[in-house]
Amino acid sequence: MTGGLRVFVVDDDQTTLYVLAGMLQGACELETFSSAEACLARLAEVKPDLFLLDISMPVMDGYELCRRLKDDWETQDIPVLFVSAYDDSETRMLCYEAGGDDFIQKSFDRPELLGKLKVAKRILAEKKGLHEQAGYAQRTAMAAMVSMGELGVVLQFLSKSFACNTADELAGALLDAMRQYDLQAAVQMRLGDETLSLSQNGHNVPLEVSVLNHVRDSGRVFQFKSRCVFNYGRVTLMVNNMPVDDAERSGRIRDNSALLAEGADARLRAMESDLLAQRRRDGIEKALPRLYRTLDGVQENYRRNCFELTQVMIDFQETLTKAFVHLGLMEKQEEQVSNMANDFMLRVVGTQDASLEIVGQLERLADDLKVLLKT
Numbered sequence: 001m002t003g004g005l006r007v008f009v010v011d012d013d014q015t016t017l018y019v020l021a022g023m024l025q026g027a028c029e030l031e032t033f034s035s036a037e038a039c040l041a042r043l044a045e046v047k048p049d050l051f052l053l054d055i056s057m058p059v060m061d062g063y064e065l066c067r068r069l070k071d072d073w074e075t076q077d078i079p080v081l082f083v084s085a086y087d088d089s090e091t092r093m094l095c096y097e098a099g100g101d102d103f104i105q106k107s108f109d110r111p112e113l114l115g116k117l118k119v120a121k122r123i124l125a126e127k128k129g130l131h132e133q134a135g136y137a138q139r140t141a142m143a144a145m146v147s148m149g150e151l152g153v154v155l156q157f158l159s160k161s162f163a164c165n166t167a168d169e170l171a172g173a174l175l176d177a178m179r180q181y182d183l184q185a186a187v188q189m190r191l192g193d194e195t196l197s198l199s200q201n202g203h204n205v206p207l208e209v210s211v212l213n214h215v216r217d218s219g220r221v222f223q224f225k226s227r228c229v230f231n232y233g234r235v236t237l238m239v240n241n242m243p244v245d246d247a248e249r250s251g252r253i254r255d256n257s258a259l260l261a262e263g264a265d266a267r268l269r270a271m272e273s274d275l276l277a278q279r280r281r282d283g284i285e286k287a288l289p290r291l292y293r294t295l296d297g298v299q300e301n302y303r304r305n306c307f308e309l310t311q312v313m314i315d316f317q318e319t320l321t322k323a324f325v326h327l328g329l330m331e332k333q334e335e336q337v338s339n340m341a342n343d344f345m346l347r348v349v350g351t352q353d354a355s356l357e358i359v360g361q362l363e364r365l366a367d368d369l370k371v372l373l374k375t
Contacts (some may be wrong), residue, residue, distance in 0.1 A: 070099035
């Protein structure tokens, strides 16, 4: 419920710190301090998400500590929950005036305490969202300033395109760029075996898809009335409301739109390369277990063949020795036949060993592929 929340507890009562540590174990990342001074010293190293402050402490009480926290730019937005054995209007008012965000009375009720932390976490999330919105507004304002120059739109798109990981994201970024020119556009992107068409009307609108399919083979730049089409590799960009009555602006937009389409195509090429590399990687990952199983089978088959071959050679030698009794060969002839038989058996064993070496090479190759997948 409150996992991931870093909480600083400040209380000069060790029993209270022990009780709180037991109640909040596993619910948050907890650090305890027996004095306000110790807490302030720790803030130089790390900032919490929430403070739990006792009111009555020697040297510096909870009110003063809270005021210092709220006067510090780095900690002023961190929620403060006051903890006190007193629950009266005056105490709560003093907590409020010091800058506190909530109040909880001793002795503690664990469900209530966890509920307070849950509320604090929600408030933190809302504050973070507001900060992000403010940051987004600031970035948007800066982007608008950059986009005052028409070429700035191109530069901004090229920068954003590097963060796009799908054709859908890239198409959306391209249409955003066209809207900064006050232009309505439709775009078709072809990535691998998939084709995506997008406009302000939505994804893959049938009539727009048919038009884009028709004009994708109309040349690099093709204009008819107030519409202009830009074809670059995997990208077809169709602008529906070119300012044909303003030749100068229309010319600049043609140049910039061509740059946008070309930049989008370059990003699609990179994405396609990444997709191909990932597919190859996935293929290797799927093939490796089968390869290892096959090698295990080959080794098992080798061991079985070696055993059977050894038995055959033993039987052959015994049969040959017995045959000498009936063949009537001289001792020298028997020796020659035995040597010939031994030579052939050694050649058979050598062939088996060569097969085993090939298996070893395949195992080393599989291990190399496994290492490459980890890099």
